[in-house]
Amino acid sequence: MKSPAGSDGAFYLMGRWIDHGVPSLPPFPSANLDAQGNRMYEIDPTRLDLAEEFRKKPYGRHSAELQRVLNRMRTEPFEGHYVLLRDGRFGPYRLGQLGASPSDPITPTGHVFQSVREAEWAVFKLRWKKLTGQELALA
Amino acid sequence: MLKIVGYTDRPSVRPGEHLDFKVSCEGGAMEYDTEIVRLICGDDSLQGPGFKAEPVVASVNGRYPGRRQRINVGSFGYVPHGVHISDGAGFTVAALVWPTWLAKKTDQAVIASRTVAPLPGQGWSLLLDAAGHGRFEISNGQRQAAVTNDRPLPERRWSLLIATVQGGTLTLVHRLLRPLPHETELATATATIDFRPAHLVATPVTIAAELEAVEGRRLFTRRHFDGKIESPVICRAVSDATQATIDALADDCHAGWEFALAIDSQRIVDTSGNGHDGILVNLPTRAVTGHNWKGQTLHWSDRPDLYGAIHFHSDDLHDMQWETDFSWTIPQDLKSGIYAARVTCAGGEDFLPFFVLPAKDSAKAPVAFLASTFTFLAYANSHHGYEDPLSEVCYGALLELGPTEQFLKERRDFGISLYDRHRDGSGGVYSSWHRPILNMRPKRALWNFNADLHVVDWLTAIGQKFDVITDDSLHAEGEALLRDYRCVITGSHPEYHSAGMLDAFEAYLQKRGHLMYLGGNGFYWRVATHPDLPGVIEVRRGEAGTRCFELPAGERFHSFTGEFGGLWRSNGRAPQVLVGVGFVAEGFDENSYFVRTAQSFDPRAAFIFEGVGADEKIGDFGVLGGAAGYELDAADPELGTPPHALVLARSVGHSNVFLLTPEEMLAGFPGADAIENRKVRAELVYFETGEGGAVFSTGSITWAASLSHDRYDNNVARITGNVLSRFLDPGPL
Numbered sequence: 001m002k003s004p005a006g007s008d009g010a011f012y013l014m015g016r017w018i019d020h021g022v023p024s025l026p027p028f029p030s031a032n033l034d035a036q037g038n039r040m041y042e043i044d045p046t047r048l049d050l051a052e053e054f055r056k057k058p059y060g061r062h063s064a065e066l067q068r069v070l071n072r073m074r075t076e077p078f079e080g081h082y083v084l085l086r087d088g089r090f091g092p093y094r095l096g097q098l099g100a101s102p103s104d105p106i107t108p109t110g111h112v113f114q115s116v117r118e119a120e121w122a123v124f125k126l127r128w129k130k131l132t133g134q135e136l137a138l139a
Numbered sequence: 140m141l142k143i144v145g146y147t148d149r150p151s152v153r154p155g156e157h158l159d160f161k162v163s164c165e166g167g168a169m170e171y172d173t174e175i176v177r178l179i180c181g182d183d184s185l186q187g188p189g190f191k192a193e194p195v196v197a198s199v200n201g202r203y204p205g206r207r208q209r210i211n212v213g214s215f216g217y218v219p220h221g222v223h224i225s226d227g228a229g230f231t232v233a234a235l236v237w238p239t240w241l242a243k244k245t246d247q248a249v250i251a252s253r254t255v256a257p258l259p260g261q262g263w264s265l266l267l268d269a270a271g272h273g274r275f276e277i278s279n280g281q282r283q284a285a286v287t288n289d290r291p292l293p294e295r296r297w298s299l300l301i302a303t304v305q306g307g308t309l310t311l312v313h314r315l316l317r318p319l320p321h322e323t324e325l326a327t328a329t330a331t332i333d334f335r336p337a338h339l340v341a342t343p344v345t346i347a348a349e350l351e352a353v354e355g356r357r358l359f360t361r362r363h364f365d366g367k368i369e370s371p372v373i374c375r376a377v378s379d380a381t382q383a384t385i386d387a388l389a390d391d392c393h394a395g396w397e398f399a400l401a402i403d404s405q406r407i408v409d410t411s412g413n414g415h416d417g418i419l420v421n422l423p424t425r426a427v428t429g430h431n432w433k434g435q436t437l438h439w440s441d442r443p444d445l446y447g448a449i450h451f452h453s454d455d456l457h458d459m460q461w462e463t464d465f466s467w468t469i470p471q472d473l474k475s476g477i478y479a480a481r482v483t484c485a486g487g488e489d490f491l492p493f494f495v496l497p498a499k500d501s502a503k504a505p506v507a508f509l510a511s512t513f514t515f516l517a518y519a520n521s522h523h524g525y526e527d528p529l530s531e532v533c534y535g536a537l538l539e540l541g542p543t544e545q546f547l548k549e550r551r552d553f554g555i556s557l558y559d560r561h562r563d564g565s566g567g568v569y570s571s572w573h574r575p576i577l578n579m580r581p582k583r584a585l586w587n588f589n590a591d592l593h594v595v596d597w598l599t600a601i602g603q604k605f606d607v608i609t610d611d612s613l614h615a616e617g618e619a620l621l622r623d624y625r626c627v628i629t630g631s632h633p634e635y636h637s638a639g640m641l642d643a644f645e646a647y648l649q650k651r652g653h654l655m656y657l658g659g660n661g662f663y664w665r666v667a668t669h670p671d672l673p674g675v676i677e678v679r680r681g682e683a684g685t686r687c688f689e690l691p692a693g694e695r696f697h698s699f700t701g702e703f704g705g706l707w708r709s710n711g712r713a714p715q716v717l718v719g720v721g722f723v724a725e726g727f728d729e730n731s732y733f734v735r736t737a738q739s740f741d742p743r744a745a746f747i748f749e750g751v752g753a754d755e756k757i758g759d760f761g762v763l764g765g766a767a768g769y770e771l772d773a774a775d776p777e778l779g780t781p782p783h784a785l786v787l788a789r790s791v792g793h794s795n796v797f798l799l800t801p802e803e804m805l806a807g808f809p810g811a812d813a814i815e816n817r818k819v820r821a822e823l824v825y826f827e828t829g830e831g832g833a834v835f836s837t838g839s840i841t842w843a844a845s846l847s848h849d850r851y852d853n854n855v856a857r858i859t860g861n862v863l864s865r866f867l868d869p870g871p872l
Contacts (some may be wrong), residue, residue: 029276059536060794061814067795074532083525083538085545089183089582093539102526103562106540106548120537 032131034077041072045132051124052138058120073127078102081108082123084116093119141546142166143205144575145464145480150512151673154471154498160480160491161461162413163575164205168484171205173465178477178492179588180596180847181581187762188847190582191665195478199467205484209463211297211421212552213363214455216407218348218417221252222373222393223340229305229376232265232275233388235316235430235546236298237448240365240563241271241614247364251349254280262342263667264349265302266362267292273326275302275315277336283536286311286330287426295366297430298445301380301388307331312380316430325381344394344415346407347423347451357460358420363453365563369429370447371396399447402426402439402698405671407449422457422569422675424450426698429692439612440701452561454472456554457675458573477510477582477595490580492588497606505626505867506605508594512572512633513610513666515588516676519576520547521556523687535728541584543577553577557678557755558687566688568698572674585763586842591630593762594657596714598628598847601860614639614668618646626866631658631843632770635666635678638702641712648717653866657859659821659840660722660770662714665704667697681705683802685725708778708802719824720772720838724813726797730768730841733760733788733823743872744785744825746865747835751854757788757823758855761845766855771797771821772838784826790839791818815836825862827872835862 030041033122050066062070076082081107085094095111098104113119126134145162152158164171179191222408224230234249251264258280268274271291277284281290286309292298297316302309315325343350347368348360370385374392394415400408404423409415412682419425426439429447439446475497479490494510497503524530524538525548533540540548547553554574579588598605606624613620614637621627621643633656641662648654664684667677679700680686684706695704703710714721734756739748751757758766767790774780793813803818804811813819821838828834845855865872 010363045536061792064795071532073473074535075529078528081528081531081538083540086539086541087545089541096540098525102522103551116537116539123537 001127041068043069043072043128043131045128045134048136048138051128051136054124055121055138058117072131076127082126084119091115095119095123107116141489141542143171143482143484143489144169144577145482145489145491146461146573146575147480147491147493148457148463150572151494151496151612152469153496154469154473157466158493160199161208161417161459161462162203162205162482162491163208163461164484164487165207166484166487167207168205168487171203171482171484172202174200174481175467176479176481178479178581178592178595179599181550181583181592182585182596182762183582184585184762191645192479192481192581195473197467199480200466203464208459209359210459210552211359212356212456213348213360213552214421214423214451215348215360215363215420215455216419216449217358217419218344218394218415219339219346220408220415222413222415223580224336224393229303230393231301231303231374231377231380231388232372233299233374233383233385234265234300234371235369235448236267236292236300236384237296237430238267238271238292238365239292239367239565239630240296241267243365243453243562244269246362248345248347248349248362249364249368250346252344253349254342255352255781260607263304263336264362265300267364273298273300273311275309275311277304277309277332279336281437282334283330284309284330284334286328288313288326288328290326294586299385301377301383303376303380304332304336305376307333310380316848327381344373344417346396346417351838361534364451365453365561367427367447367448367450369398371422397447398425398449399429399443399705399724402443402446403669403701416841417858419449419824420457421455422571422762423452423455423696424565424568426691426694426696431857432693434693438696438701438703439698440696450564450565452565454551454555454562455762456552456574456674457569457571468691471498471798475504477607478590489575494607494609496608496612499684503623504606505605505625506597506598506603506863507608507621508605509613509627509629509633510607510609511587511591511633511635511746513614513637513676514632515576515579516570516572517557517635517664517678518578518587519556519570520574521558521578522547523556523558526559527687533727535726535794543580543583555583560622560688565692566680568690569675569677569681570593587630587632590632590840590844593843593846594628594630596599597843597851597859600847600851605865610635610640613643618643621647621652622650624652625768626653626655626863628655628863629658629661631840632662633658634663635655635676636662636707637666638670641717644717647835648832651829651831653832654718654834655862656718656834656868657838657843659772660725661772662707663722665702665707665710667699667702667704669699672699679704681709683709685722685800694802706802713778714772715775718834718836719780719784719826720774720822720836721778722800723771723773723803724797724799724819725770726794726813727769728796729794730761730763730765731790731792732765733757733767733790733821735788736784739787741785743827744787747787747825747858747861749861750857755854757858758842758845760848760853761841761855762847763841763844766837766842766845767821767839768841770840771819773818773820773822774824780824781826784824786822786824788823790821831871833866833872
């Protein structure tokens, strides 16, 4: 259903357009829209405190806002989703990305990590850049 | 790449019985070594108790020639004595078709009759071509003719394909059973054939595949079809296929298979009266809705005529049928335990586990450890971790593919688990022992089999004599298997049970039996088995529960038994009734610990906490970081926790990733995680039963992973040991 001109912030319900007051959507594609054009949670690139919180404690209880960031990152689309390839019993870990479908091969990115925690932080930074458009300015 | 893999012909054996071992050297090794070992602990992690296996002097230990064994994956119907079609005679082939995976872009045979020798390829095939168009091919072994429709079949909708050979003409009609407004109902194509078709005498007929080779009793097939097929028929040539219906064709046919018959079997029945009955290979899904199902019933046995379809998958697998490398007669003096054949070759190692029960007439140990073989089967060769886009957010950690997972990802021919979708997107409902189950091994992730060895390790460390029994043997033998034991101990994740197993536990607990449920998410799903299919389970997941897929409407009753599938909670036998607790939450990022409740100071529970302080954190340690974790169970009087049950301890401090299970949420609402929701916790529960029996439940999968901490001297081991000692004491509780 195509939205009437000038009402990008509207949605179609029960046979009519409802203006819900949300500002017009940015043009597609955007890091904050999924492939179907649905608006996603937007990561605030100034919230370096959340990145620092994750770096200190990648697993376990997190602040509510960091959890939203992680949910956004971890629900990235199947194609290109980051995974770890472990070739030995306890590492090292190669970073890879899933293909378009489960039957497609995993493509290694070239990153290699000695621990899973190291990998978690590196992937967090990669996703931060992808979803905010900005390098994560933490070492 | 795993270099060597194998399996045994069944999970459970007793002294005096034979066990066959089947090995494939996938890396091409010319020889390999075998050693039988008794597994004590499979946890080789740096923080764990270490890998422990005792070598066993066995006649089969030694060196064997290596070979790579073939696999034929994909289900099909096989009619060994097919239809006699005279030289040059016309005929018609037809079937209702509901394709599910056109995107694979390969030929998919619906029904075929092809010779494999002496002149391969003689015969015909009705198929979908790589573009999804209906196609009929006919060959005399040297020349081939074909006719193809000019439009593809739609996915997940019913079509009727009718191919006719008459004189020098091939005709193929594609009829849409319910065309959409913009669609044409019929598509017809014709082609000429300028050779005489081969004289086919009793050439085998295959459904959903073409026969490629026959090696002894093993059939090898190609061009597998994904989707549902209904009412395939072979009949006299019809003059006008555009007017034909499948029922009319089936009424007067050379052979016609009515899949609505014998649904609870692997037989396909020819209703022509000509005796062309066949079998199903590799467990396609039966009891699935047919073209005429519109919700009239949800239970296939009420109206089998609405369930005349079979769903075939190109990654279905029942039995790899590998040749046996060696057989071993279990010695009479071999003590009960978890064993494995350790097979090694250059650069490769595998363990082929099996479970040795005590001889039926022998003296029993006071304790039985129940190995969760049905759970191991349900998760066998699971792919869902890296095939489900929600896995990472569910686990709260990056997905990790070790060597086994990387191997399985490449080798779909090792079959799928009951957590996986088939390649066509439909959910897996059957799982078989007759293949290497590569995630049921020591020295790998601490989950199910390998995690359960922590209990065996602890029993061994404290010097407790115990026997090993299994889900499959309990299902077969019932309460008789339990009655000789003072105490039965489960593993960390006894998730799958049949009605007979629950009956056995209930009877046991009424007769002074003692049950220690040392896990979480237990007694959760209903399992069905079939007497003709040893080593196979079926699980039809129902309306609720933590699932990786939802089965189609109308397909939630087991084909093996006719029983409704799903949660035991949905079947009127919630786990809270049997063990006091039931599944409430899961999370996999960080595990936690328990704190005592006021009820833990009840005099009835005093024996449990001897040596444990009032304020001690229980299990804030362990190989997995805490004794409360992964999957959590709690008491719920509304679901059947006995009113006299004591909730002894409760877990705290779980993360945002621990969420309520779907069946605990009648509607979505904010605040379903452990930080905000008080129901996200594990509970330690104790209660007495019947004539002096009792149940102790830990409600957490990671409890057992804390037993070995500090050389088995910790409050998790102390509580578990206190309970075990008291349960073995013949005095009244």
